[in-house]
Amino acid sequence: MGRQPCCDKLGVKKGPWTTEEDQKLINFIITKGQCCWRAVPKLAGLRRCGKSCRLRWTNYLRPDLKRGLLNESEEQLVIDLHARLGNRWSKIAARMPGRTDNEIKNHWNTHIKKKLLKKGIDPITHEPLVKETKTSSSEVIKLTKNHSPSSPSENTNTTIIENLSSSTPSETSLTIHQDNNLETIFNEDDEKLLGYLLGENEPPLMIDTIRTCELPNFNNFYSWDDCTNWLLDCQDFGVHDFGLDSFKD
DNA sequence: AATCACGGCAACCGCGTTCCC
DNA sequence: CGGGAACGCGGTTGCCGTGAT
Numbered sequence: 001m002g003r004q005p006c007c008d009k010l011g012v013k014k015g016p017w018t019t020e021e022d023q024k025l026i027n028f029i030i031t032k033g034q035c036c037w038r039a040v041p042k043l044a045g046l047r048r049c050g051k052s053c054r055l056r057w058t059n060y061l062r063p064d065l066k067r068g069l070l071n072e073s074e075e076q077l078v079i080d081l082h083a084r085l086g087n088r089w090s091k092i093a094a095r096m097p098g099r100t101d102n103e104i105k106n107h108w109n110t111h112i113k114k115k116l117l118k119k120g121i122d123p124i125t126h127e128p129l130v131k132e133t134k135t136s137s138s139e140v141i142k143l144t145k146n147h148s149p150s151s152p153s154e155n156t157n158t159t160i161i162e163n164l165s166s167s168t169p170s171e172t173s174l175t176i177h178q179d180n181n182l183e184t185i186f187n188e189d190d191e192k193l194l195g196y197l198l199g200e201n202e203p204p205l206m207i208d209t210i211r212t213c214e215l216p217n218f219n220n221f222y223s224w225d226d227c228t229n230w231l232l233d234c235q236d237f238g239v240h241d242f243g244l245d246s247f248k249d
Numbered sequence: 250a251a252t253c254a255c256g257g258c259a260a261c262c263g264c265g266t267t268c269c270c
Numbered sequence: 271c272g273g274g275a276a277c278g279c280g281g282t283t284g285c286c287g288t289g290a291t
Contacts, residue, residue, distance in 0.1 A: 014261075
């Protein structure tokens with residue numbers, strides 16, 4: 001059933017590539033072309049995993065690669081693309097001929113990040129750095145509801161803010177602001193809440209509490225993908241392409 | 250000269266997706 | 271259709287070179 005294993009785990013060499021290995025891989029790719037990476041090590045006479053061969057070729061040996069540090073204009077392009085695409089290095093690299101995702105990622109982490117921070121720009125949001133509280137300018141969903149958990153006479157205003165500055169749902173942080181005694185509810189089981197938000201477990205008690213206080217149809221919220229696909233499309237094509245320049249504000 | 254600390258980068262790891270049987 | 275392996279991607283690690291002490 002299924003495919004053959006990509007490589008024999010035993011006897012597979014790891015670590016830095018030698019010039020001899022490089023030469024073998026280059027010779028093989030040049031003469032045979034890129035086929036299935038699973039077969040490459042065996043056919044090329046290398047004691048390496050196919051995955052390792054692919055990485056070595058795409059990141060280092062490919063003849064169309066530019067070598068050396070990124071120049072000013074390339075850096076600026078990376079910054080612009082990162083602002084639109086986030087940490088999707090392969091997408092960024094696809095728009096920069098001769099550069100690899102690994103190279104761009106490394107350059108971003110070691111050089112560009114620091115430069116932006118020096119300039120007072122948040123490398124994640126690309127917004128000017130401010131002395132910020134837990135909330136930031138990237139908050140895009142705010143759900144506000146009057147809520148009276150323990151005493152009907154108390155008019156408690158609770159705001160749940162989902163911070164979408166992270167690129168994936170798993171990185172999403174949830175901040176709950178409260179005016180008074182909701183602490184007992186929301187501190188009750190943060191782990192369960194997080195797990196629920198990530199779709200890993202059943203809703204904790206507090207979610208039922210929220211549901212029962214007339215939130216606008218909590219069960220009919222769009223899925224994460226539904227909420228963000230349009231945004232990714234905008235990022236891929238650029239906000240300008242959609243005539244949504246006003247969103248920048 | 251020896252040692253330590255740090256930065257840069259190549260390579261590995263782990264996970265989600267795609268593909269094949 | 272389901273199981274399992276390959277593929278591709280982003281995050282992380284670890285080695286190596288260099289500068290500081």
